[in-house]
Amino acid sequence: GGGEEPAETNGQEEETLSGTIVIAGSTSVQPLSEELAAVFMDQYPDVTIEVQGGGSSVGVKSAADGIADIGAASREIKDSEKSLGLDEYVIAKDGIAVVVNPDSNIEDLTMEQIQKIYTGEITNWSAVGGSDANIVVVTREEGSGTRGAFIEITGVDGADGDMTTENALVQPSTGAVKQTVATTPDSIGYISLGALDDTVKGIKVEGVDVSVDNILDNSYKISRPFNYLTNGAVPEVVQAFLDFIFSVEGQEIVAQEFISVI
């Protein structure tokens, strides 16, 4: 990390900064939290940051219950959770790439096509210009932040709620979706932009490539927030960590794999 210079300045100003921060929650946010924590702990050797997984709702619950200082969630906070009175910080954004099996000849889909595929209206690739083969739809589990964002933006989340077809395979993580799509012919799925690699084929949505720039300029539509949640007044050390995240340096770390919020 390039924390050499700030480390010295900060070190002079706040030599006394010490304590333990527990972050818990979404596993999607976990790698980023760990990265941020590593750099922060380099700067303040007396600070320990424990990063826990568990899932978004564990993040919400543990922040509310005070088990964790910071709860991490990779989805919007639900109305039912808003009542808990937690403070929300969007620390990063994550693009969601629509991916198909590498052998597929599909290059581009419209939002409407994606919606119809995921609601089960379109079940054959020939309807969207592909070969005559049944579509294998792969989605994330109920409650997943990625799924929540995806269905909302693509309109799968209709008037009657989540309309995802019953015939979708459900996989419990980004990696599992990626692996499934990579090895299953005629499949389609969606994964975090950070996880996109050449084992699967990322396609254009409405003619726009999925990339950080296209998300920043809002031409690529499918993305979701990474939230940090705190409960009431926070200890000095937690505040310092939050400040660090929203500093230029912190957001540089964010930008390595995700999308900066400033």
Added chain:
Amino acid sequence: MTNATETFELIVPKEKKFSKMINWKTYFFYFFIYLMATVTILVLIAIIGYILINGVLHIDWEFLTSEPSKMGKEGGIYSIIIGTLYLTLVSVVIAAPIGILAAVYFTEYAKESRWIKMIRFGTEILAGIPSIIFGLFGFTFFVIFLGFRWSILSGGLTLAMMILPTLIRATEESLKTVPRSYREGSLSLGATKWQTIIKVVLPSCLSGILTGLILGIGRAVGETAAVMLTAGSSLGVPHALTDPARTMSVHLYILASEGLSREKTFATASLLIILVLIINMIANMVTQRYIKKAKA
């Protein structure tokens, strides 16, 4: 049945036919048995072979001694090995005395009353509860209700509950193999019941108990769902009972399901299998010695 030679002649031709008929059944029977035994062995070789072939080469000193970074995508699994050891140790230290003493109670003291039947039934139920339920329970009870947070303590207590039935059962079985004559011999010399248990019964079934312990360790090492919900999945090296830890099984699950790094996944899986192999070998050795001793 009048004369031997007569019957002799009568039976021979008949029997030839039967034995032909019976032979077909018999051949099929043995064919099926051998086939299934072979299939089982092949499956075992396939699973272990597949994982070891893909993973063993990625295990090196570096991998074993460096700490993981980026969720385990890079670096080694040092802190995870430590976490696994810690958690297993804690769960065994909690469960072993309780399990062994409970088994002693069941075999040596309990009379067949309705109460004892209920307590026994409880133990059986505990053995059948799926690990995910232990996870749910550990999470709500130890982590949240008792405020132990994600920690080796929460995980260890949860795992201890999980391996308790295994320990009780194994100890009970080995206690039952202690001949009654040892107990009678001791009691007839004026020893009390407890003296008899401590000085004669337990020492002569020590290796049976040890086998049970090792089985319990195996179960603790292999558990994923319950550990993830109670000990957490933090990557740091744990220093205290109140620190969270990630075990190898949890790490493997995260690596496999997040698809972080194929190499590290296979390497971790291989290491886990090797560990289990070693545990099994120790258990076998102990049992062998036990059998030898029992025979002597």
Added chain:
Amino acid sequence: MKAFEKAIEKLLLICAITATLSVVIITLFIFKEGVSVLKDYGIVNFIFGSKWSPTNGQYGILPLIAGSLSVTLGALVIGIPTGLACAIFLSEVAHKRSAKVLKSAVELLAGIPSVVYGFFGLAVLVPGIRQYILPMVQLINKDATTSGFSILAGAIILAIMILPTIVSISENAISSVPIEYKEASLALGANHQETITRVIVPAAKSGIISSIILGMGRAIGETMAVILITGNMPKVPGSALDSVATLTGTIAMEMGYATPEHQKALFAVGIVLFIMIVLLNIAANFTLHKLGGQTND
């Protein structure tokens, strides 16, 4: 002295009660979390509702029950004959030395963490079903399709996982059939195979059945392996090649991301699972008691 002995006995009793106490506390806590959903949603709706869609507030776990049962049943169909054959092989057919090797090999299967099985199933079995099994099935039923994530995949992996339970307990039961029975049968001129199928196995049936019941418990309760290979599709399946979601898999998968209401529903699923296991145990005890009463005495 007497007081000391009494105190020791009390201490041991406390240890013995711990296990039961654990069950009580577990029950209490799982119920405390989950029972409100059962009450609000209605037990009948919950258990017989055919749509599991928690984000839409639909908590019907019929598809999950169907999923768990079908995978378990499949595992038993594959695992029982295989396990029993192995047990007979070990105790009656194999030479002592090879039996020892095979036995520790099977026990090794028990020691392998379930995640490893899931991982293996994901990497080998799922594609295998798609590539080799599907074409075979299509010879009979042209319309058959599968992604490979299926009941079949789950059943095979679970069958392998319950094999050690079935083999080792059945083997014990078979080996402990008194040698007198075997001798009596052979002395009557029965051959080895007849002796096994007509005398030894029937005499060991209570042990064999308890091994099956334990295996069944393990199959229903298995979580991590199943998540990775059954496709987790909460839909009542039509064939062995369909994907299903299981009770345990759904809990493990959705727990992390669930909203509070959803989380309670998952605890309620846990209650159902718990009750299923307890019923299974009671049924097991009952059957064994009945069988035991017949064979002994």
Added chain:
Amino acid sequence: MDTKIKIRNLNLYYGNFQALSDVEMDIYDNKITALIGPSGCGKSTFLRTLNRMNDLIGSVKIDGNVLLDNQNIYEKDYDVIRLRRKIGMVFQKPNPFPKSIYENIVYGPRIHGTKEKQKLDEIVETTLKEVALWDEVKDRLKKPAMGLSGGQQQRLCIARCLAVHPEIILMDEPTSALDPVATLRIESLLEELVKKYTIVIVTHNMQQAGRVSDYTSFFLNGKVLESDETDIIFSNPNNKKTEDYITGRFG
């Protein structure tokens, strides 16, 4: 008087331990031969060589000849299954199968191919009558055999053995687990059976040997020390050790 079985020069080893040395004996048709001797002298081992039950034990090595109707049963292609049909065996502890009384008796005939219900019923009735058990159990043929008393179980085991039409019956201390009354019943049954079958019986009870047997062989340390008509052995043994044993000086 015909010799049914001729044993010549028989040696048997359990691994390195020689359990039988140079045993020679004749077993006569339609007679009761008793084998006596102290515990561990090899009586059971010897008995089990006659129907090759020792084949079951891996470490056993046997040499010598056992001629049944002048054919060596240890010949290479000898049909062991047929041998065991011809030579029935009754064990020390009654060992009925955990099945019904009826099933216990028809087990052998079924194995050997008898299927017709009527025939099986007939076999059950005849054999149970032969062992004088019919009246006691005829109303509970379908009940578990384990529910019978020890003496009844032993008679059932004898009936089970008769059901496959053996020519010879081997009995290894068949009354040692029974009470006096049951013992006497079995003894009088033996007297009936010997009219049709050849019987070899191992016993610890000198008086029993004296009462029921026609011939007696005395075993010691794997050797046959003396073998003769029972009256002679008991009244006028050749060997001092036989006398000591019979008079209870040891054993």
Added chain:
Amino acid sequence: MDTKIKIRNLNLYYGNFQALSDVEMDIYDNKITALIGPSGCGKSTFLRTLNRMNDLIGSVKIDGNVLLDNQNIYEKDYDVIRLRRKIGMVFQKPNPFPKSIYENIVYGPRIHGTKEKQKLDEIVETTLKEVALWDEVKDRLKKPAMGLSGGQQQRLCIARCLAVHPEIILMDEPTSALDPVATLRIESLLEELVKKYTIVIVTHNMQQAGRVSDYTSFFLNGKVLESDETDIIFSNPNNKKTEDYITGRFG
């Protein structure tokens, strides 16, 4: 001649089954009392009431009096541990602990508080000499007791029992698992021991009872049919059944 134990009106039930009915007996100081009778008649059960070993079995119910030195051992606060020190027991199958020869013998004394090495060594030597085992094992005291032969193991068990200084020794068929030579050694050992101890012995072997015992009691179906000096019982029994049993008519 003193009476060491007086048994009066003793009844014992295993659950609903009455195993002993109205047993009355006197056991005399420094004499050997033999208990004989057919299998299952209650000899072992009776023997085990004398040191309250039956307490271990849950379903047992006992009434009646067993007076040891005129004190009822079934009294409420009677100290069972002391009772069992006073009344040693030797079992049918030799049952040394899976420990060394030395450890086997010092087990009792240690339990009862003797700690000094020197004293323990002394006990080992005296008791082993008493059972005539010292010369055979003095060089291998630290070796496992399981390595001894059956007869040696049985003598070790007797030594182990002597090491806690009992007054009475109960023996339940102590030679039935032994070969003739070992049996004779134990029998001659009994003759030595009876000079210092009171001995009660169960045996199946009539001749053994005749040879070693001073008094004999004949059990049948849980009752004492006859009890008298051994010579009288053997030469001139009162009861027809006793005679039948002794002459081997049954059992």
